[in-house]
Structures are given as C-alpha cells and as structure tokens.
Amino acid sequence: MEAPDNSLVELQGKIDRLQREIGKVIVGQSQLLEETLIALLAGGHVLLEGAPGLGKTSLVRALARGVDLSFSRIQFTPDLMPADILGTNVLLTDADGKGRNVTFQPGPIFAHLVLADEINRATPKTQSALLEAMQEGTVTVSGVTYPLERPFFVLATQNPIEMEGTYPLPEAQVDRFFFKLLVKPPGPQELKVIVERTTGEHEPVINSVLTRDELLSLQRAVREVPVASHVVDLAVHLVQATHPAFAEASADVKRYVRYGSSPRGAQALILAAKARALIRGRFNAAVEDVVAVAPPALRHRIILNFEAEAEGIDVDDLLGELIQQAKKEIVV
C-alpha cells in the first residue's frame, strides 16, 4: 500500500483550528458553525434564519477572517436595486484626465464571502439578481459576463418574525441554497459567556488559519471522498420519500407535503456528507453523515401544504420520521 499524501491530513487539522478560531467569537452554536463550514467546503450557499441579534453577522465576519477571504455585506431593503448588488457601468475619466471610458464598477457581490442580510426585504427582482449569481457564479451587466472569483460563498439571513413588508423568497430560489440553517438562541451559560466577551475591554481577535488556496484544495478533496453505494441509496431514498406521489411515501408525507425535494436535495446530501466526513477526520462518507446533514439540506426543499401549516407541522419532525424509515431500509 502506497504512502498517502500527508497534505490532506494537515488540511483537516487546519479545519479544526478554524473552528476553534471562530469559536472565540461565536459562543456555543457548534452545530451551526460546523454546518456552515460544511457548506463552505461543499461550495454551497447558506440561508440563515433566526431572530435578530443571534450572531448571524458575527458568524460570517468571523468566518471571513479565519479563512482570509474578502468579505462584503449587503443590507437588503425594498429599494435596493440589482445594480446595487451586481455593480454597474459608470463613466470614468482616464487617469491622465483626457478621456472618459465606460467602466464596469463591481458591486458588493464581488467578494469571496457575501452576507446578504435580511434578503427577504428586497424585491424579487433584486433577489433574483443575487440568486442568479449564486447559481451561475457569474454576473452579467450590459451584456458582459463577469465571473465571480472562487470561492464564492453567500450567507443570506432572514427574519422569520417580521414578515410585514417582506418578499418571501420563491421556492425555486430557496432551492438554490445548499443549506438552510436555523439559528437558535443561546442558553444561559452561553449567553453569560457572550456577555463577558463582548462587554469587556478587549475584543477577541480571530487569526487567519486557512488560505484561499487551501480552502479550494479542501473543496476539491471533498468531491473525492469515497461514498459507499448504500450511503447513496440512503440519500436517494430519503429524497424520494419526501414526495407525496412516491409509492413508499409515509402517510404524513402524503397528507402534509405539497412538494418534495428536488434532485438538488440529493446532491446536497451527498456533498454535505462528504464534507462532514472530512471535517470529522474520516475519508469516507457514512450513513451517519447523511443522516446528520439531512435536516439542513432538505428542510427548505420540502413545501408543506395548508393543512400542515394549519396544524403547525414542523418540517424537521417530518424529516426525523423519514430519516428513521430510510435507515431501516438499508439495515443488513
């Protein structure tokens, strides 16, 4: 057996260090942090949903500092225009002052890490401009396409409480997010630590532990992680089980689900499972990884019907049942 390359193991160690660096700012929320890193390594985008003040912006800032990436924040408002995000052509005078040229002025989307704060407050036109960039990785202005530099990672936030004056994201656009993460309020102990850290004289300093190239290497490595066939079968079965038209769908799915997950859900499951395995120091994606990443990867891809909304059915509870059923299918 040939000696393996040690660089991958070193990179795995750096991920561990990155988690510790971010932990200096983000107290608790270890699961949120791990899932954010999974999405970052898998090259996906994250929709963060939570009440204001729970550290969503702080998380994105800390991540940008720890990975040594460019960071921009866009505060979405109803009057925000696509050009405000993507950039626009402006008439600029030459450096010698003799002539004027139309030059593309890149918008804030041209960064490695983009924080789209309160994305549901912008109009659908502006939202779609961002989401097109997220999907294609390019921006087209006045017929000219400008590629976005990789890694390109968007973290959008939305407030589930204040829905007045908002424009909820269409299902097709929500589906483009790799993960939908729920930011939960901290517990008493975590809150105490947060208060102590943020009200003192010195703010925690986050050191950059991962370069852009290393992050890209890790993103390539994630795609090479071996996955056993029964793990893929589990992901496929799980996605299939979310469809009410599926023959083996459970009674709850048939009753409460209007649309199931798209194939992007299965892709996200496997890719996230691979990233999670790498983060956890393994070289193969396991059933456990698929089960762990299923809720953030599928919860925003399942659309409940009115009856489920009326009865207060939680998507995560429904997913929990589906996961247990799917696990039984692959038991030897």
Add this chain to the structure above:
Amino acid sequence: MISKTLERKLDEIGRRYRRVTLARLVLRSVFVGGCVTTLVDAAIRLGWNRPSLVVVIAVFLAAAALTFALGYRPPPGRLFLARLADQRLDLKDRLATAVEWEDRASPLVTWLLQDADQQARFLDPRAVVPVPVPAPRQAFAWLALASALVALWTAPLPSGLFLRPAQTAAQGVMDQEELEMLERIASLRQQIAGLRTPEMRRLDRDLAQLQAGLRDRALPKDEAVALLRYFERRAQSTLREQLQDQPAADELGLDRIQDLAERLLVVGVQEGAPSSGANVDSGQLSPFGPREVSESDLPPELLEVLRRIAELDSRPGETGMAGPGVTNQGGAGGQEAGPQADEAAASESAGLPRPGRQGQEAAAEAQPGSDLGSEESEPGLPSPSGGSVQDGADTQGPSSPHGVGDTGTSTGTDGEYQSPPQSLRILQRLFGELQAGPLHVGQVHTSVGEQDDSPIGLSPSSPASPGSEESRAVERETVPLAYREAVRRYFQGLEPDR
C-alpha cells in the same frame, strides 16, 4: 486492494455468519414444522380421527423442509459482511466503503484503505456475529407458544366433526365390531389362562397386544380380525395337542376332569365353527347357541374323552357331579320338549358337569326360565326337535304342564350310563346382563333320591306377575261377586309401583 488482514477477518466473519444463520434456520424449520404438524394433527383429529404416525412425520418433514428452503440464503459476499461489521461495531461504513472502492486510485482511497486496515486488526467475528439469544420477553413468548402447541397436541379433542352421518354410522358399526372382538379376545385369554406352557404364554401375550391395539385403535380393523382369527387357530391347535397329551381320565381328579371338560367345550365349539363359521369369518362374533354336532364331526380322541367323562359322571356316589348334572338337566333339558329330551339330558350331563356347583348356584343355573337359563337360551334357534328353543319366560307351554325341565330331570338322576348319544348338544354360555328378564317364582326340588314323586324342577313355574297373584288371591277369597272388582282395585292400589 484491501489488506490481507481485512480480507482474512471478513472470511472469518463469513464462516461464522454461515454457521449461525444455518443453526437458526434449522431451529426455525423445526419449530415451524412442529407448529404445522400440531395444527394439522388437531385439524385432522377434529374432522376425522387422529392421523397415523407416518402422516404426522410426513407433515413435519414437509413443513420443516419448506421452511428451510424458503429461508435458505446463499453465503453472503464480502461487501455484505463489511457492512455487517460496520453496523455492529459502528465503524462508520469504513470497511464497506473500502471494499467497494478498493480498485480506485485516489489519495483519499489510499487513506481510506489504510484506515480500514487499522480497524480490521481489532475485528472480532464473535462481536460481529453474536450467538442470537432471545430477549426475556421474546423467550417467554416462544415458551408460551411451545407450551400451547404441546397442550394442543395432547389435548383430548372431539373428533369426527366433518364426517358425514353415513360415515359416522359406519364408524359406530365398526366400534361395535371392535367391542365384540375384544370380548372374543377376553374369552380366549380366559380359556387359555389355565395353561402355563410357553406356547400359551406367548399366545396370551400376543392376545394382550392385540387387545391393547384394538383399544388404542392403533390397528386397522381388517388386520385385527385376521390376527384374532390366527390366534384362535393357534389356541385351537394347541388345546388339541394338550388334550392328546392328557392322561386317562380315570386317573385324574375331579378338577382335572372339569378342566378337560371346559377345554372340550372350547374345542367342540371351535370344531363346530365351520358349520356356522360364516359369522366368525366375517369378523362378527355371533353368540353360540345350542348346536347339533354329530359324532362324526368330532375327533376320535374327543369322543373318547367324552365317553370317559360320561363314565365318571355315571359312577355311583359321585354326587358332586350328579347333582349339578341334575340341575343342569333341569335347566338345559327343560328347554327342550319332546322325545329327544333324554338324549339331550345325557349329553348335558356328559358335557357340562361342574363339580361342587351345588346348592343355590347350581339351582340358579338349573332353573328353567331363570335368569341364567334365559341367557343361555336364545329365542329362535332351531331345536333338535325341529321347533325353537323357548325363552325361559315362555316355558309354560302346552307340551309341559309343569313347566320346563320336568321331563329332563329324571334322565340324569338315575345314574345309569346311557349309550353315547347320536348327537351332542353343546351349549355355550352367552354373555349378557345378569338378572335380566322377568322374575320367576317357584319351588326347586334338589334332594335327589327322596321318595317324592313330584318332579324335580320348578313347580309351579310362572312369572312373578303381581297382577296374576292378585287375581289368584282374589279368586281364592270368598268375596262377593259385586265387591271383587273393588277389592282388586284396592290391592292394586297398595302396590308400591302404582
């Protein structure tokens, strides 16, 4: 490629897995076979009769074999074993992924194979494939099910629910036949009980087995009939041989003579069987009534023995035999009427002497029309005189004004030897219920030799009909004619049955 260590460990796991699954499958097959056999047995018992052992074994083997065939799986592959080990030991699918990706070239696959090899070093096949031990609740359920099956197997269930009425009736006839066969066996065993020869012991043992087989219904009826016929032939031939080997009768005591007489009775009956053997051959034991056997029908040695017994019987002073002979004559001879009564009485005295049976017992036998007499006689059987033997209750016929037996008594009491009869009349005791039939009243004269001209036997003999007594009493009394009917009704009213 996966490492040798992992390969070897997977092979060990595979061997252990095959052994354990095979053992479980065998146990399951046996249990299912037992369940199916018990249910089938119960169903057959309910519907018809308990199935034979061959059927039970065949059902069990078929059910077990079918369960085994349905549950059999080919030996699992390495990927399956690797997944099994991953699940049992929580190896996060390392082994399964390594087995599945072993042929691909990648740095991550290399790391994975190395990782799997390290994990395989600590693999324990017993931990991966443990011996299945049922949980307490599960074991209790299995025990309860097994107990229920045993109870169902041994429970006395009603049978014949699905038989048609005609079949049920046929089965009832068969049961009656089996009862009769049992009686024949018991009778035969009783007859050979006195003989202690090895042949007779073997025969007795065989008869006991046949008896048990009939009672348990373990033997088919045809086979039992054939066996019984064979045993009867064996007993007959053995008894004949015993008779040939007997010493002279005059050298024997009375007990021996009595024994010989009883055997003669058996031989005589069975020798005479061909004449009426249709019933026996057909498996039905018909009661042997009086039968005419000519001298030529009997073997010479039998005639000789009969002659000697008759001589002993006729010797003066042998009152122990003469007495019963008298009473027997009164009983048996009384069943006949007409000129052949003397011959019949002589044959009776020769064939049915019973030493010591005097007094009440002998008198009871001697009473014509008494309970035994009524049992021994069978209405409708042809009598030597060409008529029919009358039932004891009906002995008050016109030919015998004093009742039955008065004509036969004088023949046996004179003690004179009479020439061998032209025909022997052999009586077989008929099994029946004692004290059945009407009660007779009368007077029995048992004192032989008294100067009394009154005939020995019952005089007068009449059924103990309360009505007739009342009538006679009324007739004896001097009652005015106008009150006779009132008096009769008065006495009738006093009767306990009214």
